[in-house]
Amino acid sequence: MVVWSEENVVHLLNRAGFGAKPNDIKGFLRRGVGLSVEILVSQKPTSAKGPSAPTNERSELKKLSTWWAKRMATQNARRLQEKMVLFWHDHFATQFSVAKSVRRMSYQNRTFREHGLGPLRTLVWEVTRDPAMLEMLDGRQNRKNALNENFARELMELFVLGVFSFDETEENYTQTDVTELTRALTGFQYDANDVGFFNLARWDSGSKTLFAGKPFQATGPIGVEDGAGNLLPPAQNAIDILFTHTDSAGNLTMPRFLGKKLWEYFAYPNPDAALIDEITTDFRANGYVVRDLLRSLFTHDEFYSATAKTSSVKNPCEFLFSAMRALDAQSSHVLTPDKLEDMGMELFEPPSVNGWSSGPSWLSSGQLVARFDAAQAVGAGRSATDVKLKPEKLIPKGAVGEDEVVDEILARLGIAAKTPSGTRQALIDYFEGMNDFEDEEVLEKKVRGAVALALQIPEASIH
Amino acid sequence: MTISRRRFLRNGALAGATLAVPGPLQRALFAPLEAGASGVVDPILVVVQLEGGNDGLNTVIPVDGAQRTAYAAARPSLQISVADLAATTLDDPDPTWGNALALHPSMGGLKGLYDAGKVAILNGVAYPSQSLSHFRSEDIWFSADPLGPFSDGWFGRYLDDFYDPTDLVTVDVDDTLSKMFFSGGGANVLAVRALSQFALPDDPLYPDAAAKKAALEAVYAVEADPGQTSGLQNSVGISGEVLLSKMDEYDAVDTHWGAALDDVPGQLAQRLAEAASIIRHDAVSGSPVGARYFHVRLGGFDTHTNQGTLAGRQASLLTQVSECLTAFYTDLQSINVEAGENVSERVLTLTFSEFGRRIAENGSGGTDHGQASVLFAMGDSVNGGIYGGIPSIAAPNSVGNLVHHTDFRQVYATIIDNWLATAGTHTSLIPNGPFTTLGFL
Known part of the structure; x- marks a missing residue:
């Protein structure tokens, strides 16, 4: 059991937010650990967004940065929401110098705020059709018969699975998987208002095979959307198929990959697999909702250990x-x-x-x-x-x-x-x-x- | 100078800042070395990293023969025409295939240095079981270990074996420290994108800056208490202490001496100019800072789209590379004159990139991740020429990439044995050796 002390309150607020004001501490101390964490993780989504000038002027970007910095520095109940915006910006890392639009960066920032604590499936879908990301990793260029594998590779490597299994003994995918996933992800574009969409005519509708020879192999006309704005059913949906990936012992890859990354972000480097499996139990049981993972993380005894309080450098x-x-x-x-x-x-x-x-x-x-x-x-x-x-x-x-x-x-x-x-x-x-x-x-x-x-x-x- | 925090570090085992898990090698401790096998005393190494995976096939290009035919077939829109290669065609043929080779047309400057015998072209370099991930591949280039997970950098191991952790002999002209310098022994490396950054804050509203600096030095000189202080606190304390102790020395380095690099636009030129300024300072001033090893980085080589040919993304990057290397070479010659000695003979410059690119162009006017690529070694002590041919374009590996014939660790072995240290030293720094050295040094 976590002893709910001032020291632990400060630790929680340093990690699940951007520090504690003297007045914050009393309030969170009174609530106890369960309620304190619940307040942080259960904030309703907000679509608040900053200045969004449709330009690539650096002075306009500065306005957006100032707007966001102010939120990070001052948001109270929504402090974890802002922390997760920063986490996802670091995870789905997109550069203004490549996206070349303040509006596209602002919209992506809003997407992280709106979906950052919700179902991972929705967040990955939103990122897949996100205009700034479509520029960053050339997704916009990737179409039937003119493949560009940039986004597909990073989706597996950096966003969802990692190159290697948790114990670094197995490679998670092959170059063939990259090519097949690239085909599945064809067809995404954005319009003149910087709104992403799926263009069925640019999609490679042929059969693809992901993870050939593995127990979770998937074959068929794999894609993401159906052309009418809906997600394809799980068996045909590339995002859901990535989530079914396991190592040879049957451990799901994505929860361990994301669980480790979040643990390292919020606690300390190189956690054990057993710990990560514990903090992802609810996450795995309930359809991969990010807030479930965060709740388990911030209420775990180990999160309040001495190591977790002295092993990370503040960004x-x-x-x-x-x-x-x-x-x-x-x-x-x-x-x-x-x-x-x-x-x-x-x-x-x-x-x-x-x-x-x-x-x-x-x-x-x-x-x-x-x-x-x-x-x-x-x-x-x-x-x-x-x-x-x-x-x-x-x-x-x-x-x-x-x-x-x-x-x-x-x-x-x-x-x-x-x-x-x-x-x-x-x-x-x-x-x-x-x-x-x-x-x-x-x-x-x-x-x-x-x-x-x-x-x-x-x-x-x-x- | 005494480094108080380090005394604790040496007595107790801990991990932190640039401290990684000790590497897999059992290493002997050598005495600091004066002259490498090349006979050069106090050798200097400048590593230029081309980040993103430079397309070697459009950097050193087949001009005729079967390789040209295969190249033209694989790159309908990205091939550089034979006519456009006339001015940069090299005198020496491809040593494997016998056909003529040319540098990218934007690299006229580098061609001039090649003609003067100052450039070695190392074709077909990569590592076994190529990872097509930028980050895994970079880790492998940095660690010189394609097999294990990343633990420390090959140059960090060199620093551990040849220097004391408080010897600041290395400058990474960058925002963050390259993993190439990560070390199990706590080697300290200065990482700063410009020397002008490297000064304590000055505030007109705040008059007792000197008192505060003294207090800051006192704070960082505090003897660590093992019972109270974590490894991370200690390693931060150590790097801060080393940093503060060097600030005044670096403040004396003149960065406005009129380097040729100052006239070249772009970040690479600015960062190489910082290195050139330090090399010059140490050659001409009576109080050298003692930095001999440098790393600079240019990003943007991940040309999945709009790679271009004569103009475009890669051409603009290669123009920068060529102009920077040429201006850097010019600056070293000026330093020779000013110093009255052949400083340039002590300077080796090496370019590398984490991988080359796919032989066939993709659907968006670019190329996807590949395998073997080309490195350049430049300097007055380099044996110029072409080392190794371009791998067979018509016979790629199963995913359409150039198959390497030269292991990247051979390049490192050459530099360690023939430049930084003595024959055979590389086996204690590079796992799974020995590796055959190449003849460019």
Whole structure:
């Protein structure tokens, strides 16, 4: 059983969202783990979408990025929904520089928001006919007698199955499977309003065989849609057929593949198969609804283990927004997209279809320096256009020593327990014996400096 | 310089930042090396990665003979005409088939360097059981291990064996660190897309920046407490500490010295110019930063659509590659003059891509993922020429891809044994060896 403590609340909100405001913690603490997780996973779909100018002007993209950053930084009940938008953007990674349209990126962003917690089948279908993705992986070019296997390969490799089985001993598909799936996925296009559709006339209606020789082999006129806007029945539907794939021992591939990816995103690297099978039990039993998987994940004891709290590097969104939430700092987020880009996470421009490299890769030398910059901006922030921080709120009432200020900052950031005592001391030493707290101007600068420093230590980038 | 966090690291086994699971090899520890078998002292290596899978068949192209016939048949719209290849046809024939070969017409600059004997063309290179996944294939090129799952990079292993983890001898001119440098021994590699990025924030509203920098250094110098600190915290702490210690040294590198690369448009030129600036700094200034190994990357080679011929996606990329390599070569000659020594003889530049592309063009004016492709090695110490012919175009493998005749690990073995270290060293860095070296060094 999970002991529902403040530490665990902060952990949940760091992972299932973008950090915790002081006020959040009390509310979630009162609700207990079950209800807390339920509130996060059971939010109704929303089709909220940001600025959608039909242009490839970077200035318009910046507006969309700002709009989304603000949602990530401030959404309360819908914080997991926004987190999953970011996850799916990383998973179905699509680049603005390839899709060449703010509107197409905005529509894809809306699709992740609308379907990100729902049935995976629907989400994969929406992605298959998504205009930005049709550009990203050339799906629009793929038609009967003029095949382009780009999307089909990545659908299996990166989106649904993976190259290898969970234990990395078996290859999940052959080049023949790529070609056959390519044929099945012919016919998708989008119109002048950037709405995706299926053009039956461009579809290869012939018989295909997927996974020949396997127990789950499928043969027939496999496709996705029927030409009237409906999904084909499961036996004929390429998406459903991919979901039936198993390893030679009969373990379903997709739930393990996605379960592992989500576990690594939310908890720690290299989980056991047994753990992943546990968190995907409901997901497998009830038609692959993403929220079922997330509920099992966030209520699992292992999610609250010490390893799960210290083995991941915060991505730039998590790093910046969790700091701002913890410190109650405000921003219009006009400059946030630039900060995220410098830290290595340019929204709508993942480095490849494989998404961002996670973990320690976030802390390359250049990006670590960019984190130092962002930390400085938060600490020094005096304007709401950039960041507005009120340092006086970080001085505990009646404080008589600089150690109390440092402890307050570390506690607010949720890193007091894991910060080495030497590091804490170095932060205290930064105040250089200033303990009369009378020169408010100097004090303000010191508090701001200490905030920046506290965000620059390794512990602030790890969760 | 003492690296306090590392003391703990050396005493306790843990995993973190650039620390991967130790590789499968039992390795001996060698003393740092001055001269490789080539006789070059302090060799420099610049790896240029062409990301996405460069179409080798439209990079080095058969001009006549049976290979040309097969090439033209497979590529009705993507073939480059014989007439258009006149200016870039090479003096040497394909060593396997005897027919004439040409570089893509956009690579006139590289053709000039080839004519001067500065370029080795390595045809038909790949690895066994080709994966057509970009990412699996990249992992294999980075690890030099086609068999196991990725654990660490071949160059990371080299750094582990020849350097101390705190020796910062490698710069990845990129946002994130290439897996080629991942290391079980915690080798630190600078990864930064521009040296100008590499400075602590300055804030006019915030006057005690110096105090804060001192505090930051103090924070990163804190002795780790094994009972309290996770492996990840430690490895982040170590890289931060190394980084802070090097910042002032790198601040002295002049990046506005008038490199020829500055006049070449595009990201590859900008990033190679950073490498050139560091090489120059170390050659001409009295306080070298000590960086000798570089990695730069150019993306966009995944030409499933609109690959083009004389113009188009691949032509534009190959133009960049050729112009960048040519300008880089020019810059090294300028550095020779300025430094009064032959720095360029110490510099080897190698291009690679994770795979080539399908022989037959696809339905959208592009090519899908393939197998064997071509690499270029460039430098004043390179034995120029063509190494290996283009694999048989008429006899592809079962999925229509060029079958390789040269294992990519032979290229690495050549570089390790004949450039970075001494004969036989590659067997301790590349699993499943030994591999026969090639003659380009």
